[in-house]
Amino acid sequence: MSAARPVSPVAADVRVETRTEEGLTATARAAIGPGEPVFTGHYPDFPIFPGVCVLECVRRAATDGSAAPHPARLAAVESARFAGAVYPGDTLSLSLTWRRTAGGLRCDATAATERGRTATVRLRFAYPGDTR
Template structure:
């Protein structure tokens, strides 16, 4: 078995606490809105230590799902880099077996791009998140 080649100097391989795949479902033609889904399976590694007798998907993992959807090549309006989590409000728990539905809306600002996102489950709103991004250059 051979080891994976090292990442080029100056780059880092992506690291995520979330094993689930974030799937962008749709994107508007102007690129300023998108929807995504994440199936939260019971075998997510974070459930092992996060309330083992009553597992809850951690809020930071909900943020990670939003970030991954926002920077997916099919969702972001421009190549972007996260500059700040401006706000995150958690409204409901996410449990094993839930489907996390994400709605993302982008707007251009003087500083770059802002992404407002809402995460919901079958029971209703789980979180609302505002992320600020800086353009890495090049428009699609």
């Protein structure tokens, strides 16, 4: 029996493009096409990519095995601040910076389109077996 595939509201492919050798920074991109399922019900006459979907793109980039510096599980979204809208046809550029903490890893991320920053996000990750 295969493992269940995670459910996501985002159809876009989130691709990790670069990662530093020490694994503490990475960049990723996601092309947000007009066919994203969330555009159907999120302001039908003026579609905007919901903030939770921007968070999902950051989470997917951060948990991609080619981006994360160490196997870890998402423990918390510590903060998220949204600064601009993402529209159909935009490319979401993600920049992730990792740092080790006493309890695991912290990932500080920014999301931007060609118009500028859309969000800043801080995620906390725990090492496998840590129940925090």
